[in-house]
Amino acid sequence: MGVEDRIEELEEKLQKTPVNKATEKERGRIKSQIAKLKEKKQKLAKGTGDTSGYAVEKRGDATVALVGFPSVGKSTLLNELTNAEVDTGAYEFTTLEVNPGMLKHKGANIQILDVPGLIGGAADGRGGGTQVLSVVRNADLILIVLDPEEMREKEITDEVYKAGLRMNKKPPNVRVEKKDRGGINVSSTVDLDIQEDTIQDLMYENGYTNAEVIIREDLGLDRFIDALMDNRKYLPGIKVINKADMIDDRSEFDEYDLLISAETGEGLGELRDMIFEKMGLLRVYMKEKNEEPDKDEPLILREGDTIEDALEFLPGDMKDRFKHARVTGPSSKFPEQKVGLEHELEDEDILQLTLRHI
Numbered sequence: 361m362g363v364e365d366r367i368e369e370l371e372e373k374l375q376k377t378p379v380n381k382a383t384e385k386e387r388g389r390i391k392s393q394i395a396k397l398k399e400k401k402q403k404l405a406k407g408t409g410d411t412s413g414y415a416v417e418k419r420g421d422a423t424v425a426l427v428g429f430p431s432v433g434k435s436t437l438l439n440e441l442t443n444a445e446v447d448t449g450a451y452e453f454t455t456l457e458v459n460p461g462m463l464k465h466k467g468a469n470i471q472i473l474d475v476p477g478l479i480g481g482a483a484d485g486r487g488g489g490t491q492v493l494s495v496v497r498n499a500d501l502i503l504i505v506l507d508p509e510e511m512r513e514k515e516i517t518d519e520v521y522k523a524g525l526r527m528n529k530k531p532p533n534v535r536v537e538k539k540d541r542g543g544i545n546v547s548s549t550v551d552l553d554i555q556e557d558t559i560q561d562l563m564y565e566n567g568y569t570n571a572e573v574i575i576r577e578d579l580g581l582d583r584f585i586d587a588l589m590d591n592r593k594y595l596p597g598i599k600v601i602n603k604a605d606m607i608d609d610r611s612e613f614d615e616y617d618l619l620i621s622a623e624t625g626e627g628l629g630e631l632r633d634m635i636f637e638k639m640g641l642l643r644v645y646m647k648e649k650n651e652e653p654d655k656d657e658p659l660i661l662r663e664g665d666t667i668e669d670a671l672e673f674l675p676g677d678m679k680d681r682f683k684h685a686r687v688t689g690p691s692s693k694f695p696e697q698k699v700g701l702e703h704e705l706e707d708e709d710i711l712q713l714t715l716r717h718i
């Protein structure tokens with residue numbers, strides 16, 4: 361039996377299994393088997409798939425992937441946000457390859473990838489979906505573009521989910537440590553909904569015989585299985601409704617991040633800011649002693665980055681010659697605060713380095 365048939369069979373079995381405590385172990389096992397088979401299938405598809413036209417080098421400080429059904433206006437949006445000039449059209453599947461463009465915002469170079477429109481079944485390989493989704497996987501942010509006249513939102517988010525991508529979710533707070541003996545030991549800092557023997561079973565199912573499992577959040581079966589799979593990717597996402605110029609009743613779309621119009625330019629300023637912020641990008645202005653900071657070309661870092669991370673982006677030997685830094689701005693307690701390598705930087709900090717002479 362092929363991988364596909366086996367998945368189908370298991371999915372049918374799962375549907376027939378009632379959801380209650382008594383069946384939890386069984387459901388866990390089926391879900392875990394499905395997850396593993398899907399991973400296998402994706403690997404197989406990758407091995408044979410034709411990726412020509414899809415291989416795009418990552419450039420700039422961060423990458424955004426535009427995801428949506430055909431004709432929602434992805435290419436029009438790419439052209440408006442970046443230097444790109446790609447074809448757009450009133451018919452579906454105008455775009456058949458990945459088109460990159462560069463958005464310059466707040467001193468950052470943000471690469472935007474317009475990928476071919478997704479279709480239902482994309483995660484299973486329909487319409488070149490596997491390749492499209494592998495481009496999305498490599499991005500730092502997913503920008504879902506929806507058409508107000510034909511939302512089909514769940515179809516899109518389902519494909520993204522099935523490809524192992526988890527949008528706006530933190531990785532599960534689960535730690536697994538392999539041991540030499542002692543079986544599977546589960547400990548948790550919160551009350552757990554899943555039963556302990558279900559967890560043990562899932563661990564065996566995934567090839568562990570001796571391990572310590574520490575769980576720090578109350579999670580369901582799916583999220584626990586996510587914690588055991590290597591191919592899950594957690595990344596930020598934004599959902600926008602395009603073609604705002606065509607909408608009569610805007611209140612219907614209150615739950616979305618933003619209403620935009622790639623045609624009239626409405627909302628695009630806010631979208632640029634939102635992209636920058638959601639990716640957790642920071643601007644750090646470098647300054648030489650007794651000089652003004654360089655505000656035109658900030659160093660672009662990520663939330664949580666330290667002085668040590670900043671040094672990685674600077675010319676070679678600065679790290680070896682580092683003595684200390686002085687920071688003025690949101691992360692400093694007072695101007696020109698003297699700090700070391702582990703100091704965390706914030707957006708719009710001014711950074712001055714003192715280096716050893718060699």
Ligand SMILES: Nc1nc2c(ncn2[C@@H]2O[C@H](COP(=O)(O)OP(=O)(O)OP(=O)(O)O)[C@@H](O)[C@H]2O)c(=O)[nH]1
Nearest residue numbers: 430431432433434435436449453454455477622623
């Ligand atoms: N009214 C209106 N039409 C828009 C807007 N943005 C795009 N369109 C139109 O929608 C149609 C599809 O736009 P594209 O940018 O080609 O859509 P796409 O998502 O790239 O489509 P595929 O490449 O086929 O996946 C074109 O006729 C655009 O002119 C908008 O904000 N408002």
Ligand SMILES: [Mg+2]
Nearest residue numbers: 434435454455
């Ligand atoms: Mg297009």
